[in-house]
Every structure is written in structure tokens, then in C-alpha cells.
Amino acid sequence: MDKSYDPLARYPYTTDENRDVLLKYLDSDDIDYLVNQHISPDKFMDFIELKDFNLKNTLYYKEAKETQDADNEYIVNFVNRFRKNFSYDSLKQLLMHYSYIDLTTFYENEAVLYPDLRLVADPTNPYVVLNQENTVYKYIPEKITTFNTILVQTCMVEDLTNMLDSYASVMDGQDHLNLVSGYLNYEQILGQYVNASKEYEGVDHYMFSAGKNEQQLGYTIVLEGHDEWINLCRQYVDDEYDYSKVEEELSEESKKRMEWIEENAYRYGFVVRYQQEQEKKTGHWYQPFMLRYVGVKTAKIMHDSGKGMEQMSFPDELE
Numbered sequence: 215m216d217k218s219y220d221p222l223a224r225y226p227y228t229t230d231e232n233r234d235v236l237l238k239y240l241d242s243d244d245i246d247y248l249v250n251q252h253i254s255p256d257k258f259m260d261f262i263e264l265k266d267f268n269l270k271n272t273l274y275y276k277e278a279k280e281t282q283d284a285d286n287e288y289i290v291n292f293v294n295r296f297r298k299n300f301s302y303d304s305l306k307q308l309l310m311h312y313s314y315i316d317l318t319t320f321y322e323n324e325a326v327l328y329p330d331l332r333l334v335a336d337p338t339n340p341y342v343v344l345n346q347e348n349t350v351y352k353y354i355p356e357k358i359t360t361f362n363t364i365l366v367q368t369c370m371v372e373d374l375t376n377m378l379d380s381y382a383s384v385m386d387g388q389d390h391l392n393l394v395s396g397y398l399n400y401e402q403i404l405g406q407y408v409n410a411s412k413e414y415e416g417v418d419h420y421m422f423s424a425g426k427n428e429q430q431l432g433y434t435i436v437l438e439g440h441d442e443w444i445n446l447c448r449q450y451v452d453d454e455y456d457y458s459k460v461e462e463e464l465s466e467e468s469k470k471r472m473e474w475i476e477e478n479a480y481r482y483g484f485v486v487r488y489q490q491e492q493e494k495k496t497g498h499w500y501q502p503f504m505l506r507y508v509g510v511k512t513a514k515i516m517h518d519s520g521k522g523m524e525q526m527s528f529p530d531e532l533e
Contacts, residue, residue: 221237221242221245222236222237222245224245224249225245225248225249227254227255232255232259235259235262235263236255236262239262239263239267240262240269244269247269247270248269253269253272253273257272257273257276258272258275258276260275260276260279260286261275261286261289261290264286264287264290265287266290266291266294267290268290268294271290271293271294271297273302274293274297274302274305275289275290275293277302277305277306278292278293278305278309281305281306281309281310282309282310282313282314284314288314292314292317292318295318295321296317296318296321299321299325299333300335304335307335307336308333308335310336311335311336311337311338311353312333312351312352312353316351316352317333320333320351324349324351324425330347331346331347331348331349332347332348332349333349333350333351334348334349334350334353337350337353337355337431338355338356340367340369340431340433340507340508340509340532341508341512341523341526341528342428342431343428343523343524344422344425344426344427344428344430344431345422345426345496345497346418346422346426346497348426349425349426350425350430350431351400351425352400352424352425353400353430354399354400355367355397355431355432357369357432358397358432359371361374361375361393361396362378362393363393364393364394364395364396364397364435365396365397365398365432366396366397366432366433366435366507367397367431367432367433367507369507369532370433370483370507373482373483373484373507373510374435374482374484374507376482377391377478377479377481377482377484378390378391378393380478380481380482381471381474381478384474389467389470389471391437391438391471391475392437392438393435393436393437393438394436394437394438394440394441395429395435395436396429396432396434396435396436397429397430397431397432397434398427398429398430399430400424400425400430401424403421403423403424403425403427403429403430404423404424406421407421407422407423407424407427414448416448418497418498419447419451419498419499420444420447420498420499420501421498422497428487428506433506433507433508434487434504434505434506434507435484435504435505435507436503436504436505437471437475437503437504437505438468438471438503439464439465439467439468439471439472439502439503440501440503440504442464442465442468443460443464443468443501443502443503444499444501446459446460446463446464447460447499450463451499455490455491455493455499455500457490457500468503471503472502472503475502475503475505476502479505479513480510480513480514480516480517481510481513481514482510482513483507483508483509483510483512483513484505484506484507484508484513485505485506485508485513485516485517485522485523486500486501486502486504486505486506487501487504487505487506487523488500488501488504488522489522492522492524495522495524495525496522496523496524506523508523508528508532509532512526512528512529512532
């Protein structure tokens, strides 16, 4: 046996200070991995002495630590347990928007019960589409503000104001587009969903549960007339998605607002979120009183093309 053999000879970052630690905690396979992956000591020395340290996860430990600081042992345990749930690229985004606790409870519960459910890595994207496959779990947007007693994304306030004012002006102040709700948090949506489920077994036709419901993003508004529409849909709409009876029974005030919304909302950056003839794509009934803010330029494209959220290739930012 060659007693002069140095297992760290090929590792260019070896120093007198770290040599003993490296040899104590790393075996030959680990050292080969360090050399082949060109991993410098600053990426793992903070974690190497921890009981469950895994060199192949060390870049994840470092990324997690730098993105959302926590106890090193906690980070090692978190990454080791849930490594299969995220990529190196998505880890940073996830930790920018979700806490370790929320991610842990999601992976331990939601991801186990619904293995096909995908956690949206960047829930701040204004064009996120939520449904039975995509969730933002307990995400809370940062830039929301109170507007006419409801909460909405700050960036949409000006266009929303203009839309409401424009409708009131057309109606000579005799009628208004009244806002019913905007942003709702996870607990609020869950409560609404549970209560609605007790009344109507087909609740998923018009709302998804917490985490999958787009009102949690803050870009969706619900206008007066929505409850009336949904109640009529419960009575008259079947798998053929025929709304003729619903429209027939709808109040004259709601019909008037609905017509104006369909013709004009896009001018102010809003689109009907769940459009007619797209029920199989959206998983929802047509809902003319629920609007999604996408920005004026994108709303016009969607209006002119007849495309819904599920069919669009969106820009990176609101336009």
C-alpha cells in the first residue's frame, strides 16, 4: 500500500485548516464527487459536521440558507426529507414565497393526498393559472390594498377605478358596478368552500378550494350579480353548459351589467375569467361577473382572439 497517497491531492481547495475535517467526514466517494463537481468548501463547511449531512445535497443546503435563513440542522433535515419535491432551480423561488413550515406541511399533507398537485414556484407571477392541478397553498401576496372595502393587487387600482367610473358615467350615475369581493386568504376560501359544499355537491363547477382558487392571488374581482348567476346555474345548467334559461331568469339589472362587462371590461385590463365555451378547459361554468386583471394590452389580445387564460402565452410582467 502506498502510504504517501493523499486522497485530497486532486482537490484544489485543500488547506491546512480544513484538511482534517474533510478527511474525518468525507469518504473517497465523497471526495471524488467534490472534485468532479468542482464544489468549493464554502458551499458545505457550515453543514459538514451535522449528523445527517449529505454531500450530494449540499448545494441545496447552501441555496436554502441564503434564500431563507434558518438553523443549519433544520435546513439539512428539510432538504433531505423533501429533496424529491423540488429542483435546484425551483428551490430558491419556493423559499422566496413560502415559509419552511408551509412547505413542510404542504409536502407532508397535500402532496401525499394529491400526488398530481403542483405547488406553483412563483405565485407572484400575475398570470398564474390555478385549478385542480396547480396550487399556491397558503401564499399571501405582498402588494394588496383596500379598495372600496375589498382587497386587490395595488397595480390594478387605477384601471379598476376607471372601469367603475366609466360604467357609472354611461349609466348617468343611475347604476354602478358594485364590488362584492377581491382577494381572499386561504382560510376565508376554505370556509366558503366547505359551506358551499354542504349546500351543493357540484361546488367545483364554480369555485375551487383554498390554494387552488384564484381569488387568493389578488387579481380577481367578483361583481354584484355573481351570486344570482351561480344560484341560477345550480338550478338550470347541466353537462351541456346551456345558459339560456339562466340568462332568461337573470334580473334586468344584471343583464345590463353583464352585457357591458362583456363588451368593455377588456378596455380596462380585465377579462371574464371563466368564459363561455371554455368550461372543459377551465373546469368552471361560465362566470360573467368574475373578472381577472391581466393588464390593458393583454386583455385586448385575449378579447380580440377569444382566448382564455389557459390558452395564452403570457409575457413575464403585466402589460
